[in-house]
Amino acid sequence: MTTRRRPFKVPEMALRVCVIPLALASLWEMATNKQADDTYGEISFSNLSGFKYLVCINAVTAAYSVASILMPSFKSRARYDWLIFLLDQAAAYLLVTSCSAAAELVYLAREGDREVSWGEVCSYFGRFCGRATVSVALQAAALLCFVALSLVSAFRVFREFDGPAAHVDCSEDSDSKQAQEQGAR
Numbered sequence: 001m002t003t004r005r006r007p008f009k010v011p012e013m014a015l016r017v018c019v020i021p022l023a024l025a026s027l028w029e030m031a032t033n034k035q036a037d038d039t040y041g042e043i044s045f046s047n048l049s050g051f052k053y054l055v056c057i058n059a060v061t062a063a064y065s066v067a068s069i070l071m072p073s074f075k076s077r078a079r080y081d082w083l084i085f086l087l088d089q090a091a092a093y094l095l096v097t098s099c100s101a102a103a104e105l106v107y108l109a110r111e112g113d114r115e116v117s118w119g120e121v122c123s124y125f126g127r128f129c130g131r132a133t134v135s136v137a138l139q140a141a142a143l144l145c146f147v148a149l150s151l152v153s154a155f156r157v158f159r160e161f162d163g164p165a166a167h168v169d170c171s172e173d174s175d176s177k178q179a180q181e182q183g184a185r
Contacts, residue, residue, distance in 0.1 A: 008152045015152070019065040019145045026138035027058035030102075033135065035128040043125050050101035051132065054139060057098035061091050061142060081160075085153040092146040099143050102136045 030051055034044035045051040068084060109129050112120035122129035 008155065012149065012152045013069065015145045015149050016065050016069050019142050019149075020062050022138050022142040022145065023058040023062035023065070026135045026142065027055050027062065029131055029138065030058075030135040031055050033128055033131040035125045037124050040121075040124050043121075043128050045132070048105055050098075050105045054098045054102040054135065057094050058139060058142070061095060061146070064091055081153070081157050085150075085157045088146065088150045088153045092143065092150045095139065095143040095146055099136060099139045102132070102139065106132050106136055 030045045033051075034042060036042040045055065064087060068087065071080060071084065106129065108118060108120075109125075109132070110120055110122045112118050
C-alpha cells in the first residue's frame, strides 16, 4: 500500500485548528453583545439580521472545521479530497457573505447614512459597536484561514491531474504546409 505525499498537511491542519477558536470567539462576542441606554432603550445582536447571520455562519464553520479535522479516517482518499475541496469553498463563500453583511451593519452604526436619514448610533451604544467590530474582525481572520485552506485543498485535488498536452497535428495537410513553409524560406 503506497501513501501519497501531502506537502501541506501540517499547515492545513494548523489552519483548520485556528479557525475553531476564531469562529467561536466571534460567535461568542456577537451572541453576548447587547447594551441598554436609558434614553434609547436596548440593542442586541438579535435585533439585526446581519448579526444573527454572522452568529449562524460562525457556528457552521466551527463545526465544519472540527468535522474536517476528524474526516481523514475515511477510506477513499480521492473522494475525501474532493469533498473537502467543495466544503472549504462553500465555507469560504459563506464567511465572505456573513462578514460583509456584518461589516456593513457596523459601518452604518458608526457612520450612519445621511441620504436616508439614518444617524450613527455608536455614540449612544459604543460598547455594542466595539464588540460588534471585534466580532467582525475575528470572523475576518477566520475568513483568511479559509481562503488559505481553499487554496491548499484546491492544490491537493488538482495536482492529481496532468496538464494539457501540446497539440500535434498529424494530418496530411500539415506535411504540405511544412513543405510550403520551407519553400518560402
